[in-house]
Amino acid sequence: MKIIGACFILLTTTYLGFEAARMLSERTRQLRLLKSALQSLEAEIMYGHAPLHEASRRIAKQIDKPVGMIFETFADKLVIQLTSAKEAWEESLTEVWKQTALKKGELEILLQFGETLGKHDLIQQQKHIQLALTHLDREEMEAKERQVVYGKIYKNFGFLAGLLVVILLI
Amino acid sequence: MNLKGGIKMQTILSLFSSAIQEQLTKLPKQNFELMEEIRIRMNRPIEVTAMGNIVYLPYIIRESDCEQIINKISQNSFYMLDEELRRGYITISGGHRIGLAGKVILEDGKVKGIRHISSFNIRIAKEQIGIAERWIPYLYHSEWKHTMIVGPPQTGKTTLLRDIARIISSGYKPLSIHPLKVGIVDERSEIAGCVNGVPQLTFGLRIDVLDGCPKAEGMMMMIRSMSPDVLVVDEIGRKEDTEAILEAVNAGIRLVMTTHGESYDDLLKRPTLRPILEQKVFDRFFILSRNKGPGTIVGIKDKDGKEMVRKVSVTS
Numbered sequence: 001m002k003i004i005g006a007c008f009i010l011l012t013t014t015y016l017g018f019e020a021a022r023m024l025s026e027r028t029r030q031l032r033l034l035k036s037a038l039q040s041l042e043a044e045i046m047y048g049h050a051p052l053h054e055a056s057r058r059i060a061k062q063i064d065k066p067v068g069m070i071f072e073t074f075a076d077k078l079v080i081q082l083t084s085a086k087e088a089w090e091e092s093l094t095e096v097w098k099q100t101a102l103k104k105g106e107l108e109i110l111l112q113f114g115e116t117l118g119k120h121d122l123i124q125q126q127k128h129i130q131l132a133l134t135h136l137d138r139e140e141m142e143a144k145e146r147q148v149v150y151g152k153i154y155k156n157f158g159f160l161a162g163l164l165v166v167i168l169l170i
Numbered sequence: 171m172n173l174k175g176g177i178k179m180q181t182i183l184s185l186f187s188s189a190i191q192e193q194l195t196k197l198p199k200q201n202f203e204l205m206e207e208i209r210i211r212m213n214r215p216i217e218v219t220a221m222g223n224i225v226y227l228p229y230i231i232r233e234s235d236c237e238q239i240i241n242k243i244s245q246n247s248f249y250m251l252d253e254e255l256r257r258g259y260i261t262i263s264g265g266h267r268i269g270l271a272g273k274v275i276l277e278d279g280k281v282k283g284i285r286h287i288s289s290f291n292i293r294i295a296k297e298q299i300g301i302a303e304r305w306i307p308y309l310y311h312s313e314w315k316h317t318m319i320v321g322p323p324q325t326g327k328t329t330l331l332r333d334i335a336r337i338i339s340s341g342y343k344p345l346s347i348h349p350l351k352v353g354i355v356d357e358r359s360e361i362a363g364c365v366n367g368v369p370q371l372t373f374g375l376r377i378d379v380l381d382g383c384p385k386a387e388g389m390m391m392m393i394r395s396m397s398p399d400v401l402v403v404d405e406i407g408r409k410e411d412t413e414a415i416l417e418a419v420n421a422g423i424r425l426v427m428t429t430h431g432e433s434y435d436d437l438l439k440r441p442t443l444r445p446i447l448e449q450k451v452f453d454r455f456f457i458l459s460r461n462k463g464p465g466t467i468v469g470i471k472d473k474d475g476k477e478m479v480r481k482v483s484v485t486s
Contacts, residue, residue, distance in 0.1 A: 051245040078246055084237070085246040118246045121283060125249045 002170065009169075010162040017158015024147045024154070026101040031140040033067040034106070035133060038113075042129045045122065052085055052118050053078040066099040089114035105142075109135040181264045182208070182292065187238040190216060193227045201225060205294055212236055212288040239290055243268065255283035257382075265295035265363020265370035295363050297371055298326075301465060302333035303342070308454060308470050308478065310347060314338060314400055316419070316451055319428040320437060321458030326465035327428040328360050328404055330456070332371065334426055335361065335402045340374025350424075353398030354379045355388035361404055386410035393421050400424040409442050419451050433457060434475050450474070 037059050044055035053075045060072035073092035078085060093110055109132055116128040179202070183191050193216055194202070201220045209217040216227040243260055244251050254260040259269045269291035275282045302309070309315055317334070319327045341349035354369075356362050356379055362369035364381035378396050380388040385403050389411075392398050401418055403411075406427050418425055429443065434455055437443050446452065455471040470478045 045247075045249055049250065051247040051250055053245065084241055088246075118241070118244070119248050121255075121285075122249045122252055 006166040006170070009165055010159065013162030013165070014155075014159045017154045017156070017161075020158070021151045021154040023101050024143070024151050027103065028140060028143045028147055030067055030101055031106065031136060031143055033063050034102070034110075035136050035140065037063045037067055037071060038129055038133055038136070042126060045129075046126055066096055069096045069099065085118035086114050089117055103139075105139050106136065109139070179203075181262070182266060182294065185239055185242050185262070185292070186210075187235045189229060190231075190235060193229045194218070197225070197227075206296070207294065208290075208292040210236070210239065210290040210292070236287060236290070240287060252283060253382075256281060258284065259358075261359040261363055261365060261370075263365045263370055265297075265365075267293045267295070267359065267363070269293065295371065296329065298329050298333060298465070299336065299372055300333065302330055302337055305456070305467070305470075306337065306342060306345060306347075309334065310342075310345065314350070314424045314426075315453035316424060317426045317454040317456065318437075318452045319426075319456045319458065320431045320434065321428075322430065322432060322460065324464060325458040325460045327458055329465065330458070331402060331404060331426060331428050332361050335377070335400075336373050338374070338400050338402075338426070339377045349374050349376050350399035351376045351378070351397065352400045352402055353392040353396050354402045355383055355385050355392060356381050357383060357385050357388070357404065361402065386414040389414040389418055393418055393423060398423060400426060403427040405429060407440070407442055412442055412445055415446055415451065416449070425452070434469075434471050454478075 040059045040062060041055055044050045044058060048055065050058070056071040056075035056078070060068045060075060062068070063071065070092055073095055074089055077083075077088035077092055090111060093107065093114070097107065113128060113132040116125070118125075120128065183194060186194070190210070194208070197205075197218065201218065201223075204220040205218055206221070207217075207219040209219075210231055211217070212231055212233060214231060216229055216231065218225045218227065240248065243262060251260065255270065258271075259267050261267050269289075270284050270287050271289035271291075272284045272287040275285055309317055319330055321327045335352050335354060337347075338350050339352040341347050352374075354361050354377065356364065359381055362373065362377075362379045362381065363371045364379055367379070367381055369377060369379050378392070378398065380391060383391065385406060386408070389401060389403060392401060401423050403425070404427070406412075406415065406429050415425060415427075429437070431437050431440070434457065437447060437455075450473045453473045455469075455475070456467055457469040457471070459466050459468045461468075472478050
């Protein structure tokens with residue numbers, strides 16, 4: 001009986017450790033997706049001459065959830081609402097954000113980027129996309145470092161913490 | 171006004187913020203339907219022109235109202251308007267044109283575009299389907315005649331030209347005239363009112379439009395690639411236009427075009443048009459005036475400048 005309980009504890013804590021590590025790698029993955037989404041947006045605007053809602057709709061199809069979801073919601077809101085692109089962008093960010101593994105730093109960058117959406121001419125708009133991309137690059141670097149440093153620790157820590165509890169209880 | 175008018179007004183109303191919409195719908199029905207222009211200026215009241223009368227609406231335009239219009243016409247994507255801002259106007263669906271003014275941005279001394287747009291002039295496209303039908307006997311005699319429509323600004327030249335293009339491209343059953351291929355070179359998007367290259371106004375089946383294309387170049391492009399039977403061009407008058415016209419005539423293409431001027435004698439004084447007149451390219455000259463309202467034809471002359479009819483008739 002004791003052994004079964006101990007196994008359960010070990011399994012749970014190990015799982016938690018792996019989950020925490022997965023969140024770290026998920027963040028880097030989503031940051032990468034976000035960057036390619038913005039790059040597609042730039043291409044759609046610069047070369048495709050597509051209006052924002054069309055461009056977003058196309059990006060939503062290319063990019064995996066949940067990052068694609070941001071663009072899908074954005075496109076929907078743009079078509080329906082009478083508000084500006086900035087508000088539609090902010091609302092879709094807050095709606096989808098909980099489903100992502102992204103952090104506050106990225107949110108700030110995206111909100112700032114939203115301020116410029118659809119308000120500038122081609123060249124300016126491109127510059128703003130580039131700026132957001134540079135900021136996201138920095139976040140991605142940081143996320144990667146965290147993943148390398150903490151990823152393994154979390155995994156080991158989960159198992160070891162479980163082991164500690166088991167020993168204490170025995 | 172019929173249902174079509176109702177739809178037309180809706181496309182215009184949807185441009186504005188709810189405050190402006192409310193003001194416009196409060197207008198007396200008659201004024202509303204006969205609206206020619208709506209002018210929106212920042213920090214100033216709305217101005218509406220209907221049948222030459224000016225009405226000011228008691229609402230002061232705010233910055234957010236202007237932003238709303240821009241968002242709407244650009245579909246929330248300002249960068250889409252680069253080309254339009256360079257030209258200073260935008261054509262929206264329904265063929266209506268919106269003129270713009272504000273801070274102009276230069277690049278290498280050339281106009282790059284307008285930023286901080288503070289004035290909008292919404293010119294409502296007026297289609298007068300059928301106004302040219304009574305003139306067909308003068309325009310057509312076993313074949314369409316080379317026709318030049320002459321008149322000062324705002325006399326309804328383009329409206330008449332548009333209806334002629336409609337008749338030629340759809341044919342005219344009562345006189346058993348078959349539809350012909352019509353090529354329109356529409357430099358200022360006024361004849362066909364194109365949005366994304368698709369004409370918004372009423373034409374027959376056999377219509378091809380080069381939208382936003384310089385006239386002389388566009389005429390040559392049409393001749394080379396689209397083999398039109400009739401070329402329709404607005405406001406000719408520059409030197410290179412003349413060359414293109416002579417080229418088209420030699421290619422056996424019929425021409426229908428408009429030009430600025432008060433009378434036939436005025437045309438003779440213009441050095442760029444003289445070669446065409448001297449070669450007697452055009453068979454018919456329609457002289458328009460605004461004396462009795464836009465669209466008044468005060469005379470039709472033949473290729474020698476001889477009067478064919480001289481009667482004042484209001485066509486609108």
